Amino acid sequence: MASQSLTRTGEQAFTPSYVLKGFRRESLSLLLIVLLFIVIIGPMMTVIFWAFAEQWRYPSLVPTKWGLSYWAETLSRADVTSALPLSIGLASVVTLLSAVICLPASYAFARMNFPGRQGLLLSFLATNAFPRFGLYVSIAVVFFRLNLIGTIPGVILIQIVNTLLLMIWIPTAAFQNVDRSLEEAALDVGASRWRVFLQITLPMVLPALSAAILLTFVSTFYEAQGALIVGVPNIRTMPVLMYSIINSQVIVQYGAVISLVLWLPSLLLLIFAQRFVRGNTISAGFGV
C-alpha cells in the first residue's frame, strides 16, 4: 500500500497536471496573503493611523500631522473613564463566577458518568447554535419581569451564559486528557485524593484552564450584544460605548483610540497563548 502510493506521487511529479496544480496552489496562497492585507492589515493600519493623527488631509496616504492629543482627550471623557473600569470589573467578575461554576462542572463531566452527561454537554452548544440576538431578546423579556434590566447582576447573568461553552468544553477535554493511571500512580505512593488533584491533575490541566479563563475574560470584555440589550440605559461597557461613539461622533479619532484600547486585552492574550499554551490545547477543547 505504502509503496504504491509512493510511486504514484513520484509519477505525478513529472506530469504537467501536477506542475500546474502546484502552480495553482502557490498562486492561491499568494491570493490569500493579498486578501489578508486588504481585509485585516489594511483596516488595522487605518485605525492605528487615525488614533495617532492630529490632522489627516486628503490625498495624503498617512496622517498629515501626528500627535497624542486625542488620546488624552478620549481617555479623559467622562463616559470612557466610567466605562473602562466597569468593563474590566464586569469581565473579571463574570470570568470568576463562570470559573467557579464551570470548572468543577467540567471535572464532573470528565471524570464521572451520570445519566444525561452527553446531552448536557451538547446543550452548551445551544447558546452558540442559534442567533444570539434572539436568545438575548427572550432572556431580556424574562429579566424585565424580574427587574434585572439595567442592573449589574442582569448584565453579569447574561454574560455568564455566553461563557459556558468555552469554560465547560476546554477544561472538560483537558481533564479527560489526564490519564487516570497518572492519578492512580500518585494515589498508589500514598497521596490523598485531594493532594492528587492539587499536585498531579491540576498542574497538568493548568495551561488549558488558563487558556479557557483568558479566552473567557477577553470575550466577555468584548461582549456587546447582551450588555446592550440587558444593560440599557444605565450600564455602558466599553464595547457598547464604542458602538455609540462610532455611530454618533464626527471626530473619527475618538473611535480609533477606543478601538486600540480594546485591542489591548486580545494582544495580551495572544502573547500569553504563544508563550504558555501548547498549540493544540484550544483545539483539543472541541474534541470532546
Added chain:
Amino acid sequence: MATLELVGLTKQFSGNNVAAVHDVNLNVADGEFLCILGPSGCGKSTTLRMIGGFEEPTAGDVRIDGQSVVNLPPNRRPTAMVFQKYTLWPHMRVYDNIAFGLRLHHIPKAHIDREVKSSLEMVGLAGYDQRYPSQLSGGEQQRVALARALVLKPKILLLDEPFSNLDALLRVRLREELHAIQRRIEITAIFVTHDQEEALSLADRIAVMNAGHLEQLDKPSQIYAHPKSLFVADFIGVMNIFPAERRGDSLRIGQYSVKAPANLSADAGISIAVRPEDFSFGAAGRSDSTEPWLGTIDQSIDLGHYRKVLVVVPGLFPDQATAMMHRVKVYMPKAAEAREGDSIALYPRRYLVYADHIQPLEIRTDLTSTDENLSDNLARVAIASEQLANSG
C-alpha cells in the same frame, strides 16, 4: 518481607452478568515472584487492581501478612504498582517523580536525596534525576516507574504488564533486570502478563486465569508438563489438540486410535493433547504395537537449534481440508531429515486426555524415552525461541 492471601476474591462489574473475577483463592509466600497469566479480558488486571486497592472487590478478602487490607484505599496499602501505561508525571523531573511519595511521609531532605539516588542506581539510571519524562525512552520511563515504586519499600510489588509497550529485545532485557532486582531485595512481587514466555522466565509460580477463574496455580515446569485444563494446555506453549471419541478401551481420533486411560469415565467431549516434542517419528513400519499416524510434511522450519515441522495427517480428520487447517506441529532435532513433501510417521509418545469435569489423565507409550525434567527444559527453550522468532 510479606505474604499475600487472596480469599474468595470476586469482582462483578455493575451491568455485567458474568463476574470479571470469580472466587480466586491463592497464597503468595514471602519473597515469591508470582505471575498471573491469561488472555486479555481474563480478569488478571482486575485481580491485581483489587490487590492494589484500585478496584473494590464484590466479595472476598485481600490479606497482607495476615491482615486484611480490603477496606483500605490505595494510598494506605503497603503495595506499590508499576502500570502498563507510562505513568510518570510529565510536569515533574525524574527526581521529583521518585521523591513524591517520600515527601508525603515527611522524610528529611538529605535522606530523600540518598534514597532517590540509590533507587536510580538500582534501575541503572544513575544521573538521570534532572530529566523530564518526555526526555526518556519508554524503557527508561518504566525503569523510573519501578524505582518510584521500590523507593517506598512496599511490602508487595505489583506489576501490570509493565513491559508490554516495549520492543521485544528491550522487553527481555528489562525482564531480566527486574528478576535480578527482585531476587536481590527479596520483595514479594505479583506480575500480570499475557505473555507466557515472560511468565515462564520470571515466575516462581504461575497463576493461569481464564474468564475470571483461576485455572491453575503451579510452578512453570508443572504448568507446562501437566496442564490441569484444556484451556491451560492450549494456552501455555504449543499444543496439538484433537477431538476424540471413546471406543471400548481405546480412543478414536479420526481413523486412528490410542489407548484410553483405565479410569476414564466420560464417553464424549474428550480431547487429546500432544506437545510437539512428544512425538517419535520415523519412516512407516515400527516394530512395536503403536499405530503410526501417517502424514506428509507440509512445512519444515529451521529454528536454529531445532526444527519445527508441520505435518498434514489426513487420517486424523474427516476430510483433507480440515487436515490442512489443523496441521500437526512437531519439533524435531535439527539433524533429522525433514523435507517438505516427505512422508512421515508420527508416534504420539506422551499425551494428555481431557474430558468435561474430570482431572486430565496422562498416558505415556514410551516410558524409556526421556528424563522428564530434561524434556521440560528443552520445551521451555523451544517456546522461548519460537516466540522470539515470531515477535522479531
